Ligand SMILES: Cc1cc2nc3c(=O)[nH]c(=O)nc-3n(C[C@H](O)[C@H](O)[C@H](O)COP(=O)(O)OP(=O)(O)OC[C@H]3O[C@@H](n4cnc5c(N)ncnc54)[C@H](O)[C@@H]3O)c2cc1C
């Protein structure tokens with residue numbers, strides 16, 4: 191009922207014709223109403239959590255999804271390349287709950303400009319810090335680049351469904367394009383198995399995100415540059431092609447994990463699907479809420495398990511490659 195009254199209010203305001211200003215304020219009210227609704231759900235969720243913890247004992251806590259909405263201390267925010275930064279944020283709760291492939295929604299500064307939080311993959315964890323590796327592409331990330339140690343940001347997370355980490359002795363091929371290295375670094379960091387080949391592609395040597403500059407255990411990465419200024423000359427998908435040929439006879443023990451620009455993801459999906467190799471792809475989409483409420487991040491499925499659309503934020507961002515309608519992206 192409250193919702194219907196709210197819609198009627200919105201339509202009246204639009205009819206009054208105050209244009210963009212009214213649309214912005216209506217959207218702001220919608221957003222605030224949604225956040226109130228979310229917080230109410232969260233309280234109920236926390237109550238359920240407390241009930242489950244008390245009935246099952248403390249050891250069950252790690253098996254339960256926890257979403258935190260917190261102001262978090264920024265411990266560092268350092269430049270890695272000309273346009274890439276690594277931010278360390280202190281949250282023992284997010285560190286405890288985070289799984290590789292999950293993301294957080296960050297409000298880049300207090301107030302309503304920019305209005306929406308921005309989504310970022312969790313790139314790794316160290317003690318009670320989690321890391322965010324980000325590239326400056328617009329207003330929100332430019333503001334983030336100015337954040338200083340000791341400041342606090344509002345963060346919601348961890349969100350979404352991450353990678354399904356193989357437990358047996360699989361050979362894991364990690365294929366990153368540019369900033370897509372972020373979630374794959376966390377995945378590599380958390381894999382118990384050491385049978386990993388990590389490949390990362392960049393335009394040229396100046397754009398390479400040196401993984402050794404990201405804190406945490408050492409991970410070896412094969413670099414490909416489009417212009418051949420460092421590492422393998424060519425795209426990271428060409429490097430993957432060579433690797434798949436080499437491991438051809440063992441294809442049943444291969445698993446591919448990928449994140450990067452959509453054309454690269456499409457290519458990796460096609461290469462793995464035609465060889466019937468297991469592949470999990472982390473997608474990006476425009477996100478307003480990050481919680482499955484606004485429909486802003488819908489992508490078409492390949493009619494997978496009876497579903498027509500996925501919400502990237504809630505059903506993903508990691509999906510089995512064969513579940514996505516790549517032609518429609
Ligand atoms: C699940 C998820 C995880 C993500 N993880 C990361 C991460 O770990 N690190 C990271 O840097 N980014 C990540 N992104 C992308 C990140 O959310 C956007 O780059 C960010 O929201 C841009 O905000 P902005 O305000 O700076 O740019 P906007 O002002 O919103 O956009 C500025 C311009 O940049 C373009 N743009 C927006 N996003 C991108 C992009 N990803 N690449 C190229 N151009 C873009 C827009 O189309 C626009 O033209 C992730 C996105 C999703 C959905």
Ligand code: FES
Pocket residue numbers: 476477478479480481482483484485486487488501502503504
């Ligand atoms: S971002 Fe709102 S539904 Fe996914």
